[in-house]
Structures are given as C-alpha cells and as structure tokens.
Amino acid sequence: MIEIESINLTYGHGKSAVRPLNGVSFKIEKGEAFGIVGESGCGKSSLLRCIGGLERGWEGRIWIGGSEISHSRKAHEMRVVQMVFQDPYGTLHPRHTIGTALFEPLRAQGMPGSGEIIEKALSDVGLSPSFRTRYPHQLSGGQRQRVAIARALIIGPDVVLLDEPTSALDVSVQAEILNLLSELRKLKNLTYILVSHDLAVTAHMCDRLVVMNSGKIVEELTGDDLRNNNNCHPYTRELIESSQRYKKAAA
Amino acid sequence: MIAHQKHEAAPLLSVRGLCVRFGNGSEAVAALRNLSFDLGKEKLGIVGESGSGKSTLGRAILKLLPRMATLSADRLDFCGSDIGKATERQMLQIRGRQIGLILQDPKYALDPTMKIGDQIGEAVTLHLGKRGKDKKNHVLEILDSVKIRDPQRVYKLYPHQISGGMGQRIMIAMTLVAQPKIIIADEPTSALDVTVRRQLLELLDELVTARGIGLIFITHDLGLAEGFCDRLLIMYSGQILEELPASSLSNAKHPYTRGLLESMPRLETPTERLSVLVRDPAWQRDVSRSLSQ
Numbered sequence: 001m002i003e004i005e006s007i008n009l010t011y012g013h014g015k016s017a018v019r020p021l022n023g024v025s026f027k028i029e030k031g032e033a034f035g036i037v038g039e040s041g042c043g044k045s046s047l048l049r050c051i052g053g054l055e056r057g058w059e060g061r062i063w064i065g066g067s068e069i070s071h072s073r074k075a076h077e078m079r080v081v082q083m084v085f086q087d088p089y090g091t092l093h094p095r096h097t098i099g100t101a102l103f104e105p106l107r108a109q110g111m112p113g114s115g116e117i118i119e120k121a122l123s124d125v126g127l128s129p130s131f132r133t134r135y136p137h138q139l140s141g142g143q144r145q146r147v148a149i150a151r152a153l154i155i156g157p158d159v160v161l162l163d164e165p166t167s168a169l170d171v172s173v174q175a176e177i178l179n180l181l182s183e184l185r186k187l188k189n190l191t192y193i194l195v196s197h198d199l200a201v202t203a204h205m206c207d208r209l210v211v212m213n214s215g216k217i218v219e220e221l222t223g224d225d226l227r228n229n230n231n232c233h234p235y236t237r238e239l240i241e242s243s244q245r246y247k248k249a250a251a
Numbered sequence: 252m253i254a255h256q257k258h259e260a261a262p263l264l265s266v267r268g269l270c271v272r273f274g275n276g277s278e279a280v281a282a283l284r285n286l287s288f289d290l291g292k293e294k295l296g297i298v299g300e301s302g303s304g305k306s307t308l309g310r311a312i313l314k315l316l317p318r319m320a321t322l323s324a325d326r327l328d329f330c331g332s333d334i335g336k337a338t339e340r341q342m343l344q345i346r347g348r349q350i351g352l353i354l355q356d357p358k359y360a361l362d363p364t365m366k367i368g369d370q371i372g373e374a375v376t377l378h379l380g381k382r383g384k385d386k387k388n389h390v391l392e393i394l395d396s397v398k399i400r401d402p403q404r405v406y407k408l409y410p411h412q413i414s415g416g417m418g419q420r421i422m423i424a425m426t427l428v429a430q431p432k433i434i435i436a437d438e439p440t441s442a443l444d445v446t447v448r449r450q451l452l453e454l455l456d457e458l459v460t461a462r463g464i465g466l467i468f469i470t471h472d473l474g475l476a477e478g479f480c481d482r483l484l485i486m487y488s489g490q491i492l493e494e495l496p497a498s499s500l501s502n503a504k505h506p507y508t509r510g511l512l513e514s515m516p517r518l519e520t521p522t523e524r525l526s527v528l529v530r531d532p533a534w535q536r537d538v539s540r541s542l543s544q
Contacts, residue, residue, distance in 0.1 A: 039444040039445070039446060039447075040415075040444055141301070170300040170301055170471060171300075171471070171473070171511055171514050171515050172300065172510065172511060172514045172527070172528035174514070175514035175515075175516075175525035175526065175527050175528070176527050178516065178525055179524055179525055179527065182524070197444065197445065199518060200515070200516045200517055200518045201516050203516070203518055203521065204516035204521065204522070204525070223521065226518065227518055227519065227521065238446060239445065239446065240518075241449075242445040242446040242448065242449045243445045243518075244518075
C-alpha cells in the first residue's frame with residue numbers, strides 16, 4: 001500500500017540546516033497497522049507529514065497504492081491519505097459547526113455532500129446525528145477526537161495517518177478511541193500509520209512498528225518482539241525501560 | 252533506601268472538609284466536595300481524570316484560586332497554622348517559602364525574557380537575602396544539585412535555549428531555594444519524553460526524600476503514580492473515592508479505580524479490545540467519610 005524509499009528532509013540552508021529525516025525507508029501492506037515510536041524531535045511527525053503531503057521539501061521516493069507520489073499532489077491523491085492530529089482542541093474550527101467541519105473535506109474533493117452522508121459519518125464514529133449542529137466547545141475531548149476521525153474517513157481514504165491520536169486524552173477515553181479505531185480499520189479495511197511516544201498504545205494497535213531516533217529508523221519490530229524483549233537495539237531497550245513503571249529501587 | 256515513615260505524630264498538612272465552589276447561587280459548581288486527608292513526609296499521589304478536581308486541590312492548598320471561587324474548610328492545618336483563615340499577606344509568606352509549586356510546562360512557568368541564572372537568583376535574593384557574588388555562587392550550587400552538567404553555561408541561557416527536561420530541573424531548583432516543607436507538583440512530567448521523565452523523577456525522589464519534604468504529586472497517570480508515590484488518593488468529580496498505599500494499587504477495590512486500570516493498554520498482556528470504563532452515577536454522590544484516621 002505504501003512504500004517509502006530513503007526519504008530525506010532538510011529545513012534551512014548551509015550551516016544552519018537541520019535534517020529531521022535522514023534516509024528513512026519502509027513498506028506497509030494494505031490493511032496493516034504500522035507504528036512509529038520515538039521521542040520528541042526524532043522526526044516521526046515530519047515523516048507523517050511527508051506521507052500526508054503536508055511537507056514539500058523532501059527527497060526520495062514515495063509510492064501510495066502502487067503509484068508514485070510527486071511533491072505537489074492532485075486532489076485524487078489527497079483523498080487516499082487522510083490525517084488525524086493530536087490535539088482535538090486545535091483541530092476543529094471554533095466557529096464552524098460539526099456539520100460544517102465534516103462537509104469541508106467533501107467540498108474540497110468536489111464530492112456530493114448531504115445531511116445523510118454527514119449523519120452516517122457521525123454514526124460511524126459513535127456520535128448521534130444531533131452533533132451536526134453543535135460547536136466544538138460544546139464537545140468533550142473524546143467527542144472532538146471522534147469528529148476528527150469522522151472528518152478523516154468521510155471521503156473514504158485508504159490510508160489514515162494518526163499522529164498521537166490519544167495522547168491528549170484520559171486513559172478511559174483513550175480506550176474508547178483506540179477500540180473505535182481498531183473496529184473502523186477492520187470494517188473499512190484501512191491502513192494505519194500510528195505515530196506515538198507510548199509503547200503500550202503502539203504495541204496494542206500495531207502488528208509491526210519501527211523505532212526512530214534522530215531522523216533514522218533504529219529498529220523494526222513486531223508487537224511480540226517488543227513484549228518479549230527480542231533483539232532489541234540499546235536505544236529501544238532504553239525506551240522500554242523508561243516507559244515501564246518507575247521503580248523506587250532505581251533511584 | 253531510606254525507610255519511609257508514613258504517618259508521623261504531627262502531619263505537615265491536615266485537611267478536613269475542604270470544599271471549593273466556582274460561581275455562586277444555583278449556577279455554582281462544586282469543584283471539591285468535603286475532602287479530608289493528611290500529608291506527612293511522604294510522596295502522596297493525587298490521581299484522577301481531567302475535571303476530577305485534582306489541580307483545584309493543589310491550588311486550594313496555596314489559596315491560588317480565581318476570585319469567583321469560594322473556599323471553605325473545617326480545617327486546613329499547615330504545621331500548626333490554619334491556612335483557611337490566613338490573610339493574603341500571610342499567604343505571601345507561605346507560598347513559595349513554605350509550600351512550593353511545580354507546574355506542568357516549564358515553557359510557560361519561566362519568564363522568557365530573563366536569563367536562567369537571574370530567575371533563580373531572584374528567588375535566592377527574595378528567600379535568602381543573598382546578593383552579588385554570594386547569590387551567583389548559590390545559584391550555581393543549586394544548578395549543580397539538580398544535576399545540570401555545565402552550570403556556568405546554563406546560568407547565562409534564556410528559557411528558549413534549554414530543553415523541556417532541563418527547564419523542569421530549573422523549576423525544581425527554584426522551588427527548592429526556599430527549602431519548603433511541602434512541594435505541590437502538578438503533572439510535572441507530563442510534557443516530557445519518557446526517558447527524560449525517568450531521570451527527572453529520580454531527581455525529585457532523591458531531593459524530596461533527602462530533605463524530608465512532603466510531596467503532593469498530581470497526575471493523571473496511574474502507572475506513574477503507582478511506581479513513584481507512597482500513598483494515593485483517587486479523585487472523581489471533586490471527591491476522594493479511594494485512598495490506598497501505592498504498592499497495592501493493583502488490588503484497588505473501588506470500581507472506578509479498577510475500571511481505569513483495566514482501560515490501560517499494557518505491553519505485557521496484549522488484548523484484542525480494551526475494556527471501557529462504565530461510569531456509575533453513584534460515584535457522583537456525596538461520600539462523607541473521614542479518611543486517614
């Protein structure tokens with residue numbers, strides 16, 4: 001479904017240039033959930049933005065659904081890949097109703113939009129049709145994230161890019177959203193790329209994951225490798241250790 | 252390891268029947284309802300979801316609530332004096348000097364226009380009356396005590412030039428200047444990466460234990476609180492639903508605590524579906540019972 005070959009990304013020129021991505025390559029099959037873990041600044045979000053078409057300065061090659069993607073995307077290429085962002089508070093326009101927010105991607109894609117389509121999209125993510133006329137400030141964080149997911153799915157993408165979709169949510173709400181995402185993936189045969197700093201969340205959602213550090217892939221693992229501490233790179237080990245419970249004996 | 256003394260003869264802080272309401276009349280919202288607990292020289296975790304009132308509790312102890320809030324308590328005893336009745340002038344002597352506060356994000360808590368050294372120096376002058384060279388040496392010592400590698404260099408930096416982890420170390424350093432008896436840490440590591448978080452917790456643990464400070468550790472992260480704290484208070488809609496030693500969190504009795512624990516994905520035990528918390532309206536009802544005694 002997605003193939004990425006030696007992606008480089010550089011910001012700035014000459015001496016002050018920074019390289020958030022340094023030759024990243026991987027391949028994802030259709031229907032797979034693929035995880036990217038790493039600390040802040042490791043380039044995981046930049047990578048997602050390159051795949052999502054939000055960055056233009058990258059070098060390398062990206063194939064999505066068998067066809068190679070250029071730097072400037074056509075509308076039909078945009079439809080295939082949709083993104084869900086971290087902050088459910090920043091992601092919705094405060095003065096647009098939920099109905100307007102959901103209609104926007106349909107309008108941008110020149111697809112027909114009707115009340116039924118929007119209500120269907122809402123019920124797919126477990127919200128009642130009455131949410132159409134509400135404003136974002138009337139919704140809780142979990143409900144907003146559901147709207148963000150509905151907005152990503154309304155134009156029927158094949159790939160959904162999830163950038164820390166639950167890190168702003170409480171654990172009880174996180175469980176609901178993760179369950180919803182898993183159900184939708186099965187139902188609609190979606191391909192996910194999940195970026196997260198939380199190893200437990202990533203291992204729960206993804207069959208396969210990569211660990212990134214300073215713009216490079218350190219290691220590729222399966223969820224089971226992670227659980228059983230198999231073939232781990234020292235950096236991965238450090239990450240696992242740190243995310244396990246804090247033990248007083250270590251202090 | 253230093254053996255921990257849990258309940259000492261005289262607790263540092265003793266709270267009975269603490270209530271905080273926002274607004275007045277019929278529109279008032281009860282943010283805290285009849286809270287009672289004691290704090291000794293220990294690490295007390297306040298755990299709850301957003302909106303449970305955990306941050307309001309931290310601010311209520313310092314009386315740092317907005318004007319629309321009304322605070323009432325049967326007792327709000329801090330080392331023998333009643334904070335509940337303290338005037339604003341008296342609170343100025345307590346805030347920072349006796350009860351310190353560490354906030355979540357150092358980016359917002361530090362003054363962006365002041366050098367790190369000058370910011371800590373301000374606290375040194377205010378609390379210890381040191382000036383000039385004395386002040387500078389003291390600041391460098393403090394930076395060293397929170398394990399900042401090159402204090403001379405960091406002294407001259409501005410907040411935007413340092414990392415989040417270093418910023419949080421500096422916040423801890425500033426809090427420790429006045430040698431407070433209690434530190435309230437409100438989500439001190441939530442903005443940090445996991446590897447940095449661990450180092451910071453180790454540091455906080457070390458400093459708090461060595462100085463015999465009572466720490467109130469406010470967090471939404473059950474796993475973190477379980478490992479780091481000695482005792483936990485589980486909060487829900489402004490009340491304490493359960494109090495328990497951190498080491499027995501996995502044997503928690505209250506269905507809310509159990510529900511939260513079960514909804515967390517775990518590395519060790521993969522599941523197809525995460526269990527979802529079903530909220531029981533009964534949890535909202537008043538639980539008036541005395542804790543800690």
